[in-house]
Amino acid sequence: MGDWIVNEGPKWLFLLLWYAINIGLWIGIFFKYENGIVYYYTNVLTGPSLGVARASAACLNFNCMLILLPVCRNLVSYLRGSCGFCRRSIRRQLDKNISFHKAVAYMVCLHTALHVGAHFFNFDGFMKAYYSEEESLASRLSSLPTSEGGTWLNPIRGVDGSVPFGLGLVEICFTKVAGWTGAIITIVLIILVTSSTETIRRSYFEVFWFTHHLFIVFFACLLFHGIEGIVRSQTNTDEHNPYECHDKDWGPDQECPEPQFAGSSPTTWIWLLIPMILYGIERCIRLVRSFQKVTITKVIKHPSSVIELQLQKKGFNMLPGQYVFIQCPKISRLEWHPFTLTSAPEEETFSVHIRLVGDWTQALSKVCKADEIEFQVASKMPSLGIDGPFGTSSTDIFRYSVGVCVAAGIGATPFASVLKSIWYKYNNPNDDLKLQKVYFYWICPDTNAFEWFADLLQHLEQQMLELGNRNFLDYNIFLTRGWDANQARNIYLHEGDDADVVTGLQQKTHYGRPQWDQIFPGIADAHPGTNIGVFFCGPKSLSTVLHKKCNEYSTIKQDGTRFHYNKENF
Template structure:
């Protein structure tokens, strides 16, 4: 490399040949970590140009294969020997690459802006630690320096591997500190690091280095993403004339501390934001003013800092010798910082979306019109002149009562599941058939509001009746002896119970409470249909009663007749429930049960009369556990399978009782999960992890008898339409991945037959909390991935959000090095740690579609349909929905649909 092209070091400034730092920049850097009070120097292999971060550098594509970046060569730096070009040729063997030199900046992947800082500290010492001695002696300055330099070498290699700053296949395993560590086998990178460490070693011996920083930088934006900062401090020696009571530190203790730091670096992957964009790395050294800095190798540098308001920091473990103490910390940019899109407000959600706006106008408009009609008809009825003397309270009660009659009919319509399943494919464009549960809730909220209005108005009416003496009854008699008062209070009590037990937490933890209490709706509807009976509304104060049960009508009674219209949805619903009972009793047999370590039980059911499509769901009943409870579950098998399968987690009373009945209750599952986690830590590339194992309960080979089952369904779900768009994005969170098991199987079968419809690309995302949960889905994903003739048709993206213990992470990293398969999932697709940045993912997808790279050969004049199907928590649903809204354009239409039960 041409040393003449290197920039000189300028004392008192942080420099590396990239961008000179100003005093203002340095002061802002100090606000981030507080360690930058000394002049800093950085490494630069070439380039005196301050305008570009990189000269002839290396970078890796999205597949981590380094190549020369187009337009990256510096204008003042020639490459006569083709070094950069040769380095970009990853087809060369390691022996061919030994001759190549490499600059300090290496391209990689990363998606979110992060900044990490770590700190190193330099000390003076006593006695080398190269070999164990019978009599323990203090480590010398030279020995401590060697140890610190060696640690930095392995720490840098670990960070570069874990943060994917360099391809994983360029690392190999070596034994160090009593464990396996990963070290680069690319000699160019090795030579570069050795050159840095040689200089750092000299500074350590002279006590002139105070900090080392490894900065990871975005290639595209030149923004620091992470700063791993290592502070170097000197252990205070005993005061002059005093004897030290401190015992020399054993080598084993120092190695144990170093092991802990290296393991912690690996564990950082579980909560640092995922990096998916091209990145470079830089190494900075902070020295004293008197430090001897080679002018031809170390140059002025930008501190590569990040504003404190945009970063988060994590302090790491430390280690020390008898001379030096090394403290580490990492600072990273918040994953969501800089996203200017505001969260979706209630007003925007309800009135900013055209389809939702149309619904609200029709729904609430109809309710207001109905209320106005009831008010007007009551106020202008001459036969009710006496009752109208009560004033606005009676008009309000009449209007609100008419609205409640309307809602009493509407609330049953979304529950007509069989009718909705039939009309869904034809009328989805007209109304949101997949949002039937949402619509049911909207009607319930409306009923709660108008019930309060109606009840309050009637309490005022009854008091006014007693006060004005237009009737002989007291308010108390009207409340508790008249049909209207009795049924009204009865319905209020039922509503209070039903609304309380319908809360999401109760449905999840005690579904049977929700299930039984919701069947009180039968008595509520009876009360609604008989509420207007009696003769409270009449045209004379005291008519002669003629009891005609249940109407209590006389010639003077003016009964309300709205029940004659609202009763029809009830009749249809009753008929559908009868049909469901008949259909559910058809021949059904539970043929096999598979219990996975994650706690999921896979039930395989044989029912010849059951026909379904991928993505649908069903109700299941186990009469042995309960003759009345029906529980909804997604179908995980494909229509081509000879059975119907569902996956059930043991999270509630009913599911736990089912597990106990099958002999695999929570205690058994906990033991299986523990065994799977231990299997995950096996240092074996051949056997992989055992979390995919399961317990098979087959009555033909075990003594356990399987209970009888009934299933009702299937019922429609939005994911049925997956073949109607060019691009399908399937997102599952935790057990919410179950709908996509069926869809992926169906895609697999249809791909073999060449019947994919409009579908050209599939992006599958699974956000999972713990490693054992991958087990039950692992074999399916392996089969689907292996069957792909076009590797770009289906892309699998798995995110693990759990903080894994350091020993397990270490073994994962060791197994990952040089392997073609991910050690966690045994897939070719690598597992990513942390939560996805949906805004970034969707933004990049939109860019690649519009550029023609994502769907080559597609008609650019036509609008590309990208459909997102999600099953999981509402928080992720909001992020996905917002990403779809933000990225929809004239050329790309992003749609979003969420599974509802």
């Protein structure tokens, strides 16, 4: 077995720190309310559920502070660029921003459930104390007169005692700011989470996109949720020690004066202020970019329902493998969709290859007149908004001496940019290229998928041959299905030809799926004691397999090979 610490160590160290902060914050706040003298009388009414509610509220504030940061694309991209001299293991964590965003969302759900459940018990205690006809400390605390100094403790006040318990609870909950904002927060959170499932995002992206903007309602209600200060603490423990006075008479002429209480000041805004400012700046940057002019210089229709847009934008600077978000106002002024750049930074224009698989991409193909044979002048093309470019893991391939690129279908798009840039750098004598060897594995479901990418590979193959370094790029193409009996017969008859009958490349196409348990040991044996960057773009199922293989065949021994796994994330 390999050393999982190569790929998993930094991730788990970061997650353990995050878990530790959550656990430490929860325990600290719980015991603050459970054992604090100023909350002694409040606990008489509620019991331990008060500490659970407040501890969960503190963790909610902490995680709601974090949840906006991973989706600040410009901030993450800036940190990635500023972290140019950081260790590769640290930079790779920035590529997991969406995964961390999801993890924080699940943590928010957990603490919301604890917070809401605890408050049901709290209000149950408040209601029982308020309606109790027995003489007890809880009933004494509930019957304290409301004074200018804020003597009262039980928030259930002014409700007619004849009102049934169930209706009284509903009435209290929805006449208090904390009640109705809490209900809205919970409902919005349920909508946000359910609309973010894999099925909804892939099949109904617009539903996911529009409902996710309910986060504005979520944060607005969160800011006002604690404004009334329903949870109150005692302010005169020096004069009225609850441990000594709870069973004595209270009053001006008594040994113990009446206890005085005050509501807690809301603190949520302190947690959220900086993230909301950063996210506001993020949205302003996106807004400004949406109005910057983008020119469509060329539209090319490729096989397998793929179109290529060649674009120009003043001041646009990119790195290999980066991606952009594209908006087409003619289709929707609100929707932005991510696409990988397939051009190299050295080219005059930048391009994207788009697979037509949804309503938005189909509409984009139509407004760009991709089906029309005649050349379309730029003035007749629709206006586009471009947000980006943003950094991805592929840009780090130049930090390794050996790179392994694995693509599935249209997942080859980021590697088109990388391979083009490699060729430009290789031909530039002033460019100190650290990368000495590239392995490229492309898994395709049918023969049509080769056509748009094969020209690039043929060009690179020819150039490397002319430069006398045909071993620099080792590419392997796997066709998993899509051939019939006639095609199989044709492939067999041309097996002895110099060029592959399917792709036209010198490297012959493999039929079936890659045998990773043979590929990884072979690369490890060829490059002992080397840090190898493995870069993948494609479906989650294959990503899981590659991730496991990188862990399995890595070793931290000095003469061992270490496979560093990197996955494209949008």
